[in-house]
Amino acid sequence: MPPADKNRTKFLLDEKDIPTQWYNIQADLKSPLPPVLHPGTGKPIGPQDLAPLFPMELIKQEVSQERWIEIPEEVRDVLRLWRPSPLFRARRLEKALGTPAHIYYKYEGVSPAGSHKPNTAVAQVYYNKKEKVTRISTETGAGQWGSALSMACNFFGLQCKVYMVKVSYQQKPYRRIMMETWGAQVVASPSSDTQAGKKVLAEDPNSPGSLGIAISEAVEDAATREDTKYSLGSVLNHVLTHQTVIGLEAKKQLEKADDEADIIVGCAGGGSNFAGLAFPFAADKLSGKKKKVRIVAVEPSACPSLTKGKYVYDFGDTVGLTPLVKMHTLGHGFIPAPLHAGGLRYHGMAPLVCKLYADGVIEAVAVPQIATFQAALQFAKSEGIIPAPESAHAIRVVIDEALACKKAGKRKTILFNLSGHGHFDLGAYEAFLAGKLQDYEYPAEKIAEALRGVPEVKA
C-alpha cells in the first residue's frame, strides 16, 4: 500500500470493481428463514402465489439458498453510471469530535436519484423486462423509491406507474417532478384509477392517503393487468440481496485504506440500506472469520420495530392484505408519529434483518429525532454533504460511538452508510433550525394496542 493512502479522504474503485455477484446471506444463516405464510390457509406460500406480482427470477432469488447470485451485465452497465460509489474517510468530522476513532462512510447519494434505492430498482426492472413485462406499478411515500424505479424503468424502456401518498404528492412536488422527468406516470393516492382507491375516496374524498392505501392500489394495478408487475423497494430478501453491492465495494475500499471495520452502522426502516452495507460484513461474523465486528441497525425511537417490537408473524402492509412474514413488528396497525425521516416509518422490518437480530448477529439502537438532526448538522458542517434525515440516524450513533472512543482513549474504525442526500428534505432542516422539531415519546401503549392486532399463527 503506498503511504499516500494514509492521508486520503476518498477511496475510489474502478468500474471493473463493481461486484459481479450479489451476496445472498440466506446461504449462511444459522437456521433457515421462517417461511412466508398465506394469510388465508396459514400454510407456506409457493412461487405460484407470487407469480401475478413478480417475475419468476425475482421469486427464485427470494428463496434462493445460493451464496452468490450473478449480476447480469446489463444491470452492471447501468449501475456504472454512478457505481462504484465513493468511500469517504470523515477526517473533518473526526477532528471536530476530537476522537481517535476512524470514521468512514459509503456515500450512496451519488446516484442520480440521490439514494441507494436504484441499486435494486435497476435489477428488478431488468428481470421484468427479460420476462416481457412492459409496465411496472409501485407505491411511494416521500418519493425516494418512486424516483429510483422511474429512472430504472426509463433506462430499460418500461412504463412506470407510481401511486404517491396524496399528502406527499401535494407537499413534496419536487420528487414527483423528478419521476415525471424520467417519464413515469404519478398519481396521488387514493386515486380513482383503482377499486381500492375509489373505495377510500367514496368514504372520504379528502383522504390524505397512506402508504398502506398506496400499496393496495399498486398491487391491484399489477394483479389486474396482464402487462404489469409490481415492485417493492425494501423488506424483501431479493431487494436486500441487490443492495449488497454497497458492502462488497466498501470491503474492497477499506482494504485500500488499509483499515478494518470494528463497528458497522446503518439506519433501518425497511432494512435495505442497512443490509446492503452490513450483510457482507455479517458474513465474516457468521463464518467466524471476524467474530468481533459489531453491526448496529439504527431506528427512530418513535418507530422502534427492532428494539421494542415483537418477533412474530404479521402482515407486511398496514391494511392486512399481504402474506404473513415473521419479523420484528410494532403491529401492522401501528401508525408512527409524523417523523421527518419518512423512510423509517414502517411498522415492521426486513425478515432477514430480524433473523440476524434474533440470532444475536446484529445489534439495534433507537435514537430520538432532535438528537438525530443535531448529528446531521454536525456532519453537514464538517463534511459538507447534507444528509437525508434517514441516514442521519446512523450518523447519530456513529458520533456517539466515536465520542465513546474518545472517552475510553480507544481507536476503533467505524463504517456507516450515508444512504442518501437531503436535498429534498430541507424543510425538515428548516424546522430543526427554527427549533420546531419535537421528540416523540416512546409510544408504549400504542404499540401494545397495535400488537394485540397481530394475527395468531402457529409456526
Place this chain on the structure above:
Amino acid sequence: MPPADKNRTKFLLDEKDIPTQWYNIQADLKSPLPPVLHPGTGKPIGPQDLAPLFPMELIKQEVSQERWIEIPEEVRDVLRLWRPSPLFRARRLEKALGTPAHIYYKYEGVSPAGSHKPNTAVAQVYYNKKEKVTRISTETGAGQWGSALSMACNFFGLQCKVYMVKVSYQQKPYRRIMMETWGAQVVASPSSDTQAGKKVLAEDPNSPGSLGIAISEAVEDAATREDTKYSLGSVLNHVLTHQTVIGLEAKKQLEKADDEADIIVGCAGGGSNFAGLAFPFAADKLSGKKKKVRIVAVEPSACPSLTKGKYVYDFGDTVGLTPLVKMHTLGHGFIPAPLHAGGLRYHGMAPLVCKLYADGVIEAVAVPQIATFQAALQFAKSEGIIPAPESAHAIRVVIDEALACKKAGKRKTILFNLSGHGHFDLGAYEAFLAGKLQDYEYPAEKIAEALRGVPEVKA
C-alpha cells in the same frame, strides 16, 4: 493505455491529481486585457481602490500576469472533499442520438453545494481568513453562489452574510435553508440592514428585489465594516482563474480516455464555469499547439451578451456603482426576461471571456429556452442526471453538434461542462413538462435602448 479504458463510462483521478496550480490565461493573451476604469475619473483603478472590498492576495491575482498561480495546500485540502470531479463519457446519450461523436462531460454537481461555485468560494474565503477577515458579505439570486460561499465560510470558520433577492428568498426556500444549515445569515434583499436597502424599501415596501440591489447591499455591508470583505462568484479574473481546476483535470482525464477534444462547450452567464473548463484548452490554441479546437460559449437567446451585445466599457452592476469594465454588454440597464436559468441572466460577461471572443479564440451561440429544456430532458433520460437549467444550454449545443457529426458522418470529440445538478430547479422542469415554458423573442429594441445608457469612455 489498457484496452479496458475504451469501454469506460467514468474517468476518475486520484486526490493527488487535484491541480497544484491555477492557470491564469492573462499570461497568454494576444494583447493585455483593457484596464478597469474608475467611474468618476475614467482612469485605471489601482489596488488601493479595491482594498476595502477584497483581500490583497485576490487583488494581486486579479491583475497577475503569471501563467501559474500556486493553489494553497489548505484550499486543496477542502477541494478534495469532492475533487477531482468525474469525467463521464455520455455513451447512452451518444447511442440515443445515433451519433459517431464521442461526448464527454465534466460533472461539477458532485460538490456538496451542487455546482462548480465552491471551487472559487473556498479559495476566496481562504485568502480572506489569511488576511484576518472574519466576516464576508455577498449577494445571491437563486442561491447557487450564496450556498457555495456559505459552505466555504463554514469550513474556515468565517461568518457569512448573504443578501438574497427577495423574490427568490420567498419562492426558493430550499437554497436559503441550505445556506442556513452551513451557518450563514441570509436576509431577503432589499433589507433594512443597509442604507441602500432602506432607501429601496422606503420607495417601495413591496419591492421584489433584484441582483443589482442585492449587490449594492452586500458591497455597502463590506465597505462599512472593518471585519468584513465582499466576495463575487463570477465575472472577475481571479474567480475564473480559480475555476481552471475543472479544465486542468479534464485534460488529464481525456488523456486517460485516450481521446482528444475537438469541441469544448460551456454555458456562459458571468462566464466562470465556461472559463473553468475552456481556458486550459484555450491555452493550447493560443500557443499554437492545438489550433483547430473549437471553443463554444452558450448563452440564452433572451440574454445574448456575447452574440448581440457591444464590446464596450460598461458598469458591472445594474445600478451603475461598480468600476467600468470592457466587456460584451447588453447595457447595464437591460433587464432580461424571467428565464429559468437564473445564472445566465446577466447583462455583461467576464472581461477575460470577452477578450477571447473579440480575439477570435472562442465562439458564441445563443439558444432558446424550450429547445434547451428539450435537450435537458433528453440528457436526463439518457444519462440519469437531471441538469441545472444553466448547464442545459451547453447540452443543447452539444446535441446539435453531435447530430451535425451524424449528418456529416464525422467522428468528433465533444467535451462540455455539466456545471451543476437541477435538484433545486425542478419547478422549471415541471413548467416545461406541462408545456408552460415560453421562448422569449430576441429583444432587439430593448437591447438597443439599454445600450444607449452605456457610458462613453475613451479607452
